[in-house]
Amino acid sequence: MVKKDFVFKIAVLGSYATGKSSLISQFCEKQFKEDYKPTLGASIIAKDIVVTSEEDEFHCRLVLWDIAGQEKYENVRPMYFQGCAGAILVYDLTRIPTIREIKTKWVEDFRENASPGACFILIGNKKDLEEIRNISTEEGEELAQEINAAAFLETSAKTGENVEDAFISLVKQILVSVGQTV
């Protein structure tokens, strides 16, 4: 098995209170905090993971940028996207405007400002709130297809369901985009 080292900058994007910080916290620390504190600016954390294929062992350092969703950061946000190899676009499956904004705002923002060829996946978060769900799985899948997302998953940052899979899925897509066989 051949060991290969990579460093990727990854942005986590979406409207305010969609659970971006909670997804990162669940992925990096296996923690979920009930209280909501809006991100101010960008919260950045590095996480090392290993992805294996039949022939290779990919040691990936992920520099995760949790980018504030509030409007007051519109002007600085493009600067934060510089050098991103990939992104996770997050909507809250209990709030319809958050999926609309994926299409009208976040995809375009990311495409315009990230590295050429950067890939992204789409996530519908808050799967644990099934009883107040307002966006069906099919609607999420349709949007993912429409915006050419590399993958679509529904996650729960609270229970941890699909969270690791989402990040690993994106990293695999990025590895493929840089010419690796995963």
Next chain:
Amino acid sequence: MDDDSAPRVKNIVINALLESFYDILDRDGRNSILRAAGTPELMDAQLDPREYTDYEVFNKIIDAMNLLLQFSEFIAYEIGRKFAIYSDPSGNGIRAIIQNLQEWIQTGWTIEVIREDPESQEMVIKVENCPFCGTCKEAGSCGAVTCDFLRGIFSMSLEKTSRQAVACLEHDHVFTLMMDKGGETNNG
């Protein structure tokens, strides 16, 4: 570290770094760098600018910056430009900041203006044993985003006195500053 020759950093540098992180990355960005550095006690700290901080603390902050700002050269550059303002609010110019940086960060590094051409309005600065490269330095190539941070410091310092836009290129710790004769700035 009691003796005078031990590496140390004047708090004005730490304060200016914290202010600059805050301006560009806001509270959570600044705190991310301090958390990665293992210095969370500096969140919201305002240190006595006349006093000194252990060099190890400074080094940890620079390493965290190099870790978290990988691929974010433009952000590092903008942080440098803010740093030039906070560390020299009265705008004494690039020669003053070069002298001050060496006095404030006492590690045996040198910054030297090796060429200044008034006609072409170019200035070339060489940095040796750069403390901003932290521990990420590799043989033959640095690649630290803190070189972009230094580019920002130098360009803003020169802009403040020349009142002209300044471009700054870096190669192997040699910084070439070029004034844009047509472009005026409203800095300072």
